[in-house]
Amino acid sequence: MKSMVTTQLENGRQTEVLLADDLKDLSAHLGEYGRLVLWVFDTNTVKLFKQLPPSHVVLESGESAKNFSSLERILSSALDEGLARDGRIIGFGGGVVCDMSAFAASVYMRGCRLTLVPTTLLAMVDASLGGKAAIDFQGMKNMVGSFYPASEVLISIDTLRTLNEKEFLNGLAEVIKHALLSQDEELYKFLLMRKNEILSRDPKTLAALVELSLKVKQWYIEQDPLETLGIRQSLNLGHTFGHALESSSHYLMWGHGACVAWGTCRALEAGVVLGVTDKAYASGATKLFKSFGYDIEYRIGRGDWIEYRDHLLKDKKKVDGNVRFVLLEKQGSTILMPLDLQLIQHLVIAKPIF
Ligand SMILES: NC(=O)c1ccc[n+]([C@@H]2O[C@H](COP(=O)([O-])OP(=O)(O)OC[C@H]3O[C@@H](n4cnc5c(N)ncnc54)[C@H](O)[C@@H]3O)[C@@H](O)[C@H]2O)c1
The missing domain is CATH 3.40.50.1970 (Rossmann fold)
Known part of the structure; x- marks a missing residue:
């Protein structure tokens, strides 16, 4: 051991x-x-x-x-x-x-x-x-x-x-999310360079991937062990957009990981629109998700908006009645903020920005 x-x-x-x-x-x-x-x-x-x-x-x-x-x-x-x-x-x-x-x-x-x-x-x-x-x-x-x-x-x-492919991809989405949240670029670069070995589940590559990913989670939980300081919440990047898709499609459409990947890209786009996230960084991160096979371009139908919105508003992580989204200022740096419903609607049903 x-x-x-x-x-x-x-x-x-x-x-x-x-x-x-x-x-x-x-x-x-x-x-x-x-x-x-x-x-x-x-x-x-x-x-x-x-x-x-x-x-x-x-x-x-x-x-x-x-x-x-x-x-x-x-x-x-x-x-x-x-x-x-x-x-x-x-x-x-x-x-x-x-x-x-x-x-x-x-x-x-x-x-x-x-x-x-x-x-x-x-x-x-x-x-x-x-x-x-x-x-x-x-x-x-x-x-x-x-x-x-x-x-x-x-x-x-x-x-x-x-482990079947769907469950493997569930975990991999969290790993990619950790790469964006990391204080350094080691995990991000590892994902870029070792894609084939990761997808073919080469054991040594996976051991290194798990270790790098765990170190990112370690950093956030040690900063904010009981999730009271607003730091550990960063780990929810992509989850608010993603959970609403998962629950409004009654857990039938995609796995949790695919929804988190999709949700993270919506959060990146929200950041770009609000001038919080650098456009080139968001575009690169979106490409990284795509390269691992996640359907990032998907948008919900206009007729599904109301149900999606209702699930979004039920999100547990509300403060003073407002759902707060995790946006990425840059690699490893997040900001929590409520988003305007019109912007959300635009992001989840409009054509892709990148
Ligand atoms: N405590 C935390 O910080 C934390 C963080 C993230 C998620 N979670 C929780 O984790 C749960 C999701 O975890 P999960 O995705 O591992 O789901 P899971 O435990 O349901 O496992 C997914 C499926 O894989 C099967 N499985 C597990 N190991 C296998 C293996 N080696 N080979 C073949 N099949 C195997 C399981 O039987 C199950 O059918 C959720 O309930 C979520 O709330 C907790």
Whole structure:
């Protein structure tokens, strides 16, 4: 195991992200925890194991499992297995399993040990780091939750071999977003130069990509661990435009990543129109998304505007009733501001600007 990133969070809490050489290395490390552990899988990630550990819970795969009944199942199993406060929950899966395991660990006996083994690209670069843990409630995403960083995050690039293309692209959109938010251009240049190796999932290339991406997330969460200073919100770049597309199309049209890619390009355009974002930078970033196959030119039909607008206005991240968008001033520098509805309408239904 090689150390990738060590993140310092609130109250001296620390998350160490370790990279396994291969699945054998990962299993050997996990074996060291002994028997006082409860594993959490979903119906897909459980298939990655030939021999299942004795204490485990298998959740349904997908977002619909982020609910109270999954939480109750994890907590009941922990209790049945006699897990004490010094016991450990190991979440082995994508962002859903990571979020569920972290939330359960945060409330079990007022907090037990937690290790996350992210198995999607999105969970590796995003969901496993930063301590946000939540379930969906009354139809609203991540409405009930806590901050509870894992002490260890174990990454094995080998687990990505079985991930389908749509899920891979979901994670890659967040990586490209991180490249724009980074304080330096290393990740941006890596994406430009190593596109083919990334898309063909060359393991060494992916390990380097995940590490660079995690370092960007690390920077933002260390600056603003509890998301109270307006810095960590920058990580929502593209999400307000993107979520509204995702929910107004009833999650049927595209994956989350494709919507984030699309939304980030709309935010770049908004910045250009308002004189906040440099036009050449926005154009380059848009081309970068396009080069990885995201449909950036798409615009919603005129007849879909009202539904899109209604979803946009329901955005959770409102301040004084205003939805605030993340705009990019330049590489790694953002500004949060409300946008005029007419401008939004123009951007999401008009012809492309670039
Ligand atoms: N806590 C955070 O900071 C944070 C950040 C971003 C996203 N999230 C949350 O993460 C969730 C999305 O995560 P996700 O995209 O990983 O979704 P997911 O966990 O639903 O995984 C996507 C699909 O891939 C399958 N899968 C996982 N690993 C696999 C593998 N190695 N091989 C084959 N199939 C595999 C899963 O079973 C599922 O069907 C959302 O609920 C979101 O709210 C949390």
